[in-house]
Amino acid sequence: xxxxxxxxxxxxxxxxxxxxxxxxxxxxxxxxxxxxxxxxxxxxxxxxxxxxxxxxxxxxxxxxxxxxxxxxxxxxxxxxxxxxxxxxxxxxxxxxxxxxxxxxxxxxxxxxxxxxxxxxxxxxxxxxxxxxxxxxxxxxxxxxxxxxxxxxxxxxxxxxxxxxxxxxxxxxxxxxxxxxxxxxxxxxxxxxxxxxxxxxxxxxxxxxxxxxxxxxxxxxxxxxxxxxxxxxxxxxxxxxxxxxxxxxxxxxxxxxxxxxxxxxxxxxxxxxxxxxxxxxxxxxxxxxxxxxxxxxxxxxxxxxxxxxxxxxxxxxxxxxx
Numbered sequence: 001x002x003x004x005x006x007x008x009x010x011x012x013x014x015x016x017x018x019x020x021x022x023x024x025x026x027x028x029x030x031x032x033x034x035x036x037x038x039x040x041x042x043x044x045x046x047x048x049x050x051x052x053x054x055x056x057x058x059x060x061x062x063x064x065x066x067x068x069x070x071x072x073x074x075x076x077x078x079x080x081x082x083x084x085x086x087x088x089x090x091x092x093x094x095x096x097x098x099x100x101x102x103x104x105x106x107x108x109x110x111x112x113x114x115x116x117x118x119x120x121x122x123x124x125x126x127x128x129x130x131x132x133x134x135x136x137x138x139x140x141x142x143x144x145x146x147x148x149x150x151x152x153x154x155x156x157x158x159x160x161x162x163x164x165x166x167x168x169x170x171x172x173x174x175x176x177x178x179x180x181x182x183x184x185x186x187x188x189x190x191x192x193x194x195x196x197x198x199x200x201x202x203x204x205x206x207x208x209x210x211x212x213x214x215x216x217x218x219x220x221x222x223x224x225x226x227x228x229x230x231x232x233x234x235x236x237x238x239x240x241x242x243x244x245x246x247x248x249x250x251x252x253x254x255x256x257x258x259x260x261x262x263x264x265x266x267x268x269x270x271x272x273x274x275x276x277x278x279x280x281x282x283x284x285x286x287x288x289x290x291x292x293x294x295x296x297x298x299x300x301x302x303x304x305x306x307x308x309x310x311x312x313x314x315x316x317x318x319x320x321x
Contacts, residue, residue, distance in 0.1 A: 024063070031085045032058065035078070042294040049074070050299070066094060100177055109223035113257075115178045119215040122170045123208055126163075133213030134206060137185040142206075144188055145241045148199040155197070164196040167204045174211070178219050180251055182207065183263035187247065191240075191265070221257040229254045229295075231288060231310040235266070235280035237273045246270045248280035252291060252308075260287060277314040284310050 013023035029039065037047040037058060047058040056069035056078055065082070069075040082088050094102050096117075103112035123129040150156040168189045175182035185207055192200045233250040240247065249263040262283070270276035288308045 021062070028060065028086075031081075035081050040294065040297045042290060042297055048297075048299065049078070061098065064098070066097060098177070099173070103218070110220060111222075112218045112220045113178050114216070114218035115174050116215045116218075119174060119211050122174070123212060123215075125170070126167060126205070126208060128205065128208045128212065131205075131209050131212050134209045135213070137182060137207045137210040138188065138203065142203060143241065144192065144200060144203055146192070146195070148197040149192065149195040150197055159196060159198065159201070162196070162198075162201045164201055164204060165193055167201075167208075168193065171204070171207050171211075179217070180258045180261035181214075181217070183261055184247070184249060187263045187265065191242075219257045221255045224255050227255065229259070229288075229291060229308050231284050231308060233277075233280045233284040233310060233312050235270075235273075235276040237270065237276050240265055244269055246276040246279070248276075248283050250280065250284040250287065252287065260291060262287070274314060274316040277312055277317040281310060281312050281317060 013020050032047055033039065035049070036051075037049045040046040040048065045060045047060070049056050049058075051071075051074060054069070054071040054074050056067060056071070056074045058078070059066040059068075065088075067075055067078060069078070079088075079090060083090070096102070099115060099118040101114045101117060103114060104110070105112075120129070123131070150159055168186065171182060172186050172190070175186045185203075189200065189204055189207070229252055231250055231252045233248070235246050235248045237246050238244040245268070246266045247263060248266055250261065251258050252260040264283075266276065266279050268279070270279060288310060292308060
């Protein structure tokens with residue numbers, strides 16, 4: 001009998017199949033909800049269990065789990081439940097998660113998120129661990145456009161030797177996790193992924209030189225009397241010389257640190273500064289709506305249930321709103 005003509009029906013999921021991650025999530029969700037956890041409707045990888053005045057959060061990232069609780073016994077019982085249901089290793093208090101270092105200063109009620117170790121690994125991977133420092137990741141005079149892409153086959157072959165996509169992706173991970181100051185330059189560099197040229201490669205390495213001098217920078221959150229989220233948004237006008245589209249940026253701040261940020265080219269061509277700023281405010285407002293819904297589902301942050309403040313620097317846009 002020829003085996004290639006046979007089909008096997010599986011009794012359970014096998015690691016590596018495309019259905020495997022989905023089956024794992026369904027299994028985990030069933031177990032954790034049976035134990036009294038409820039899923040956040042606006043981020044399905046965050047669970048909450050409330051028992052009287054006590055609560056515990058569970059954050060799931062693939063098969064890595066973070067627990068945060070107001071009560072030690074509730075934390076202990078959750079760990080016991082998880083260890084009975086899955087093969088689990090208790091790593092103790094979280095210090096490193098997904099390349100992010102968690103720093104605590106309990107005497108001053110401060111918490112920091114740093115990627116210094118990750119950035120040092122990136123610098124070493126691209127042989128830039130001894131590079132000179134620069135003050136900015138991208139300057140006003142750094143003009144990047146598609147005309148700087150390879151103009152002939154020789155230049156194209158030379159650029160194939162440059163790991164441009166890998167470098168931009170490595171910088172992007174730091175930007176997504178803890179470095180909002182990289183959001184704009186990552187957005188710009190990402191526009192040339194399909195056909196990068198030597199000037200784009202030099203600009204990407206300049207970001208590494210910036211990281212060399214700022215690798216110790218981190219997000220810091222502090223204890224406050226009243227929880228309040230504040231957003232700031234801004235836009236340029238026709239900053240992209242290839243299609244004359246504008247770029248929008250926004251950042252949301254909570255307890256002294258950034259919690260959500262973005263820099264992206266707008267999808268339409270704005271002809272006025274006011275129009276570009278209005279589009280930027282609109283993008284920030286969409287994110288504010290999601291944050292508000294997310295916080296509502298968290299259910300323990302009543303003090304920021306009111307309207308979120310969004311600041312922009314264009315009065316005409318303000319009056320239009």
